[in-house]
Amino acid sequence: MVFDDGSEETIELLNNSAFDVIKEAKLGDNIVIPTEIKHLSHPHNLIFSNDVKDGKYCDGCVLFILTSFYHCAQCDFFLHKSCAELPRKMYDWRHRHQRPLTLKLHADFFCSLCVFLFNNCFSYDCNVCEDRDCVRCIQFSDTPTCQGHEHRLFIYDKYEGQCNGCGNNLEYAYACKECNFALEYNCLMLPDKIQHKCDEHPLMLTYVEDNIYSKYHYCDICERRRNASRWFYRCEICDNSVHKDCVLNAYSYMKLGKTYTAKDHPHPLTFTRNVYDYPPECRICEEHCEDLSAECLENGCNYIFHWKCIDPYRNDILQRLMWRPKGEDKEVHD
Template structure:
C-alpha cells in the first residue's frame, strides 16, 4: 500500500468574504483569480462550461466569477497551495501554479490549466493526475467498484486497450485497470460533428457489427473500448477523435510566444468551419489554434513549442 501523502496546510483561498449556514465559504478570494468567486450548485445551468483548474466539465458544486468567464470546481478551489506528494522523486514540495503553458509529466497532455510544479526539477503535474495519484479509493463512473493506484503494477487499460503500461488504477475485486489518461477523461465532451454533448460510453451493446465505426474518422472502432456517443443522433466516435491532442486548453486563454514567432500575445481559438493556414508551417489550422487579435496571424497550437 502507498503511504499517505502530506499536504502543507496552506490554503489557496486567501480570504472568505461570506459563509452559509452549513459552514461553507460562499464568496471567496482565491490566489488564481483577481475577482471574487461565488459558490453555486446550479450545475445544469453551466453544463457547457469547464473548470479553469482541471478543464473538466462542471459536474458538481463549483465557484464562478460574476465578472468574467471563470469557473472552478469546489474540490479544485480547496486544493492546497503547496503539496508534498509521495510519487514525485524530488524531495521538493509541489507548488500550485496557474496561467502557465505546460506538459503534464504524468499524462503527457499540454495544458494551460492549474498544475503542481516541482521547484527543483520544474516539472508540472496537472490536477487530474494529482487527483488520480492521491492514495486511497477512487470512484470511477465506468465501474461499479472503487479503484486504487498501483504505481508499480504493469498491465493493460480496459478503456483504451493499450498494454504493458506501468502504473494503473486497479479494482481489487475484479480485473479492471485504467491508466491516468483514461481515468481522467471528461464524462461529456463537445465536437463539431454533433450539435449535442457527447457522453463517455463504456461498452457498445449494439449487436450489429457494421455499426462499429467512428463517425468522425470513419475508421473501425473496438466495441469493447470506451468511446463517446450521442444518443439523440446516434453518433459514436473514438475517444482520441473527440478529445484530440489539445483538449485541455480553453478558448480565450492567452499564450505568450517567443518574439521570433510573433510579437503579440496570442489567444486560443477554436476553428470549426473556417481553417486558415498556419503562419509558421503553412498547413490549415483545424480545431484549436493560436490567433492574434491585433493582426492577421494564426498558428497551430503545437507550432510555437
Template sequence: MVHKDCTQLPRIIKLSRHVHCIFHKYFLEDLTRKNCKICFNEVKLNRGSYSCVKQGCSYVVYVNCVLEDKYLYKVIEEEKQCEELYEKPMQSSIIHVIEVNEVGEDTKIEHFSHQHCLVLANKMEEEMDRKCDGCMLSISTLFYYYLQCLFFLHKTCAEFPRIKQHWFDKGSAILCFKDVQYCDFCYQYCSGFFYKIENFWGMCLRCAKVDDIIKCEGHQHFLFFDFKCKEKCNDCGNSCGHGAFRCGECKFALDFRCLTLPHSAHHKVDEHMLKLTYDVDNEQSYCDICEQKRDPSLWYYSCSICDTSAHPKCVLGQFPFLGDGSRWPYKRSHNHDLYCFRKVEGYPKCSCCGKLCQEEILKCEKSTCNYIIHHECPSY
C-alpha cells in the same frame, strides 16, 4: 531470525501514499486478511511489514514495497514528530473569506488565482457551457465566479491547498496558475491549476485529484497505482511506460490520460451530451466523426438516443483542456506572443502551410497582425 540489514530498518517512516506515519513490525497482531497497499498481494502474518497504528486505520505494506523507492518516503526519528506532521496546517488557496451563509459555506472569497472577489453559485444564470478555470472541465456543481471576467472555479477546485504533500512524491507539491503547461502525468497540454512537484514539471489539477487507490466506473475492482506497470492501457491500447493504475485481481490497467477523461462531452455530431462508454461493442464499430473503424474493445463516447459513437480523440480534439486565449509559453520564431484558440471563425489560412484553419490554432496577440498557425506546423 533476521538479516543484519533488516535489524537497521527505520522504525517509523512517513510514506507519501498514506496520510499517517507507519511503524515497522516483525509480526502482525491483527489476524484479519489484509493486502499490501502497494503490491496488493496478501500480507503474511509472519513477515515484516509497516502498518498504521491509528485507531480504525488498517493500512499495511510490505517492507520491500515501501522502501523500494526513496523518493516516496522519509524516515521519522522520533514518534512526537508524527503528531507535528498531523497538526501542520495546509496553506489555503483562499486568501480571505468575505461572506459566509447560514450553513457555514464561504459565499464570497478572495482567491490567489484571480484579482477580483469570487461569489458562490449553484447554477448558471444563462444557458452556456462554461469550463472551470482550475481543472478545465465543464461546470456542473457548486462554483465560484466573477461574471465580468467570465472566470469560473468549481468549489472543490477553489479549496485545493496551495501547498500539499502528494502521494506521488515525498516532497511538497505547490499549486500555481498557468496559461499553458504540459502535464507529466496525462501527457496533455493544459491551462489552469498545476501542482509543481519535485522531480516533475507539473501535474494538472485533474490528475492531482486522483488517489493512488481508486474505484473506476469502467472496471469492477479497485485499481492501485503501480510505478512498475508496463501493461497496455485497456482504454487506449497504448503501453503504460511510466506506471499505471492496475487491478490486483485481473489483467486490467489504465494510464493517467485515460483515467482522467471527462465522463461526458459536447460535439457538433450530436445534439445531446456524449457519454464515456466502457462496454465492449461486439458489432462492427465505426466512429461517426472520422468515419474510421473503432476497436470495439476500447472505450468510446456514445449517445444512446441517437446511436452515435466516436473515438475519444475525435470528440475531445487535440487540446481539450486548453482555455481559449491562453498564452502559448513555448517560443516560436514569430516576434509576438501567440495565444491558443480551439475554434476560429472564417476559416483563415495558416501562415505556414497555407491550409484552412478550422480548429486548434495559435494566433498572434496583436490585432493588426494576421499571423495564424496550426499548432503542429513549424513557425520558421
C-alpha cells in the same frame, strides 16, 4: 502527517488555504460552507453555487462543471468547489522530489504526468526541478475509482491482462481485487465530458454499447470500425460515436478564447480551433490552419499559425509518448 518542527516548510503547510472566507452559511446542524471567498488565483470574490451551468468549464482543472462550484459575478471565471479548496502546497506521492509542490496559475504548461498541454489554469510546480503537474493528476488517488466500475482499484506493478477501457495489454495496472477489471492510467484519467469539433454538443465518455448490431459500431470521425466492448465518446443528441483516441490529443485541454503574446507580432493572438480549411495559411508551415491555432483578431490583420508549429513543449510530449505502451494495430480499434 505533518510534524510541527517550526521549520518554514511546516509553517507553510499548517497555513495552507488558497482562499480567504468572506461569507459563510450553515447547512443543517453541523455543516458550515463558505458561500463567498477570495481566491488567490482571481482578483474578484467568488460566489458558491449548486446550479450547474451547461458548457462551462473550471478555470482550475479545465474540466466541465458537473458539480458544485464557485464563480465570479463580474467575469467569466469558474472553479469547481474541489479545485477552490486545493491547498497552496501539497505533496505528490509519485514525484521523485519529496518536497511540497506549489499551486500556480500559468499561461501555458506541459503536465509531466499525463502528457497534455494546458493554458490559463492551475498547476502544481516542483521547486527543485521544472516539473509541473495538472490538477487532474495531482488529485489522483492511490486507490482510485471510476464511473465505469463500482469498486475501488489498486496499483499492481506486475499485471497480466487487458485494459477494460482500450484493450491494451497491461504490465502496470489499476485493478479490482474483487473482479476481473483493470485499467491503464490513461484510461483511468479520461474526462467524463469533452468538447470536440466533430460535434456541436459535448461528448460523454461511454462504457457500454447499447446497440448490439455490428453495423453501427463505427467511428464517426475516422469511419473505421469500433470494438463495442471498449470505451468510446458519444453524443446522444446527434447519435455520434467516436474512438477516444480520435477526440483526445495533446492539446485537448487548451482553453479557446485565451490570448497569447508572440515575439514577432505586435497584437495579442487568440487561441482558436477551426473545423474547415480557410485562408489565410499558417505563417510557419504555409498549410491551412485547422484545429488549434493562434490567430490575430485585429481588423485587417490575417496573422495566424498552428500552435503545433511553435509549441515549446512538443519535443517533451513526443519523448514522453515514446515510453507509453502501444496497443497493436487492429482492423477494429479498441
